[in-house]
Amino acid sequence: MEQIFQNVIINRQEINSIEFEKESIEIPLYPGGEQTFEILVTNYGSPTHIHLSVSEELKGQITFLRDNPYVLQKEYVSAVARISQEGRVLTKGHIYITAGYGSKKKGFPVQLGKVEAKPQELSKVETAKWDENTEELKPSRPSVAEPVKKASRPRTGSGSGFGGISSSVLRNFKGGFPSTSGKRTRKGTGQNERLPLALALGGFLLLIFLFFLYFILPAGLQFSVSFTQALLFSILFVTCITYILLKIMEEG
Structure with a gap:
């Protein structure tokens, strides 16, 4: 079933007036995708022709099956949105409605595509291989960590030599100015x-x-x-x- 993305209202405020129910619309598509949608045109005045067009950015990506429909009271205009396989992931443009045989023209913003890239789902074989690799890596972690711990013990455990001298120097340096700074x-x-x-x-x-x-x-x-x-x-x-x-x- 085709989805209604926009409701266009004409001749309600005045002759050839154009209103939009939504300020902007979004058509979520990935490259290589295609979607059919409808625009509902509601006429509060006498029957008339309207013209539908798109901006330069959306030409070739949004096509109206009828771009010059005759609207009595309500008319559904079908359109097809598509993005080629090598096309842009996200395109922004406008859809324009022209009434009164060119005397009034008004448009609304359209966002075609999605910001995020298409997620690639892992197959069952890939997930099984991933589980096997993680299981193989698990027992190797303690053996890698052991030499690091052994090598670090003599460094921290030495209480004489340069470590003892540096600690005594630091204590003397810290204890040099306690009373005056505190006052x-x-x-x-x-x-x-x-x-x-x-x-x-x-x-x-x-x-x-x-x-x-x-x-x-x-x-x-x-x-x-x-x-x-x-x-x-x-x-x-x-x-x-x-x-x-x-x-x-x-x-x-």
């Missing part, structure tokens, strides 16, 4: 932790000062505060208080 990092981290707390306290005090200043100033010198500014001040005030309380709880 410096602690001072740096302490300063980094105090800076946000100082900023929070400063912002908190500044907000309290502005709050009292608003009520202390006389009417002529008072400044106006909008709703947005009041909301921002409230958020900043709550944030500062929350951060200060959390720091106090951590210190305790």
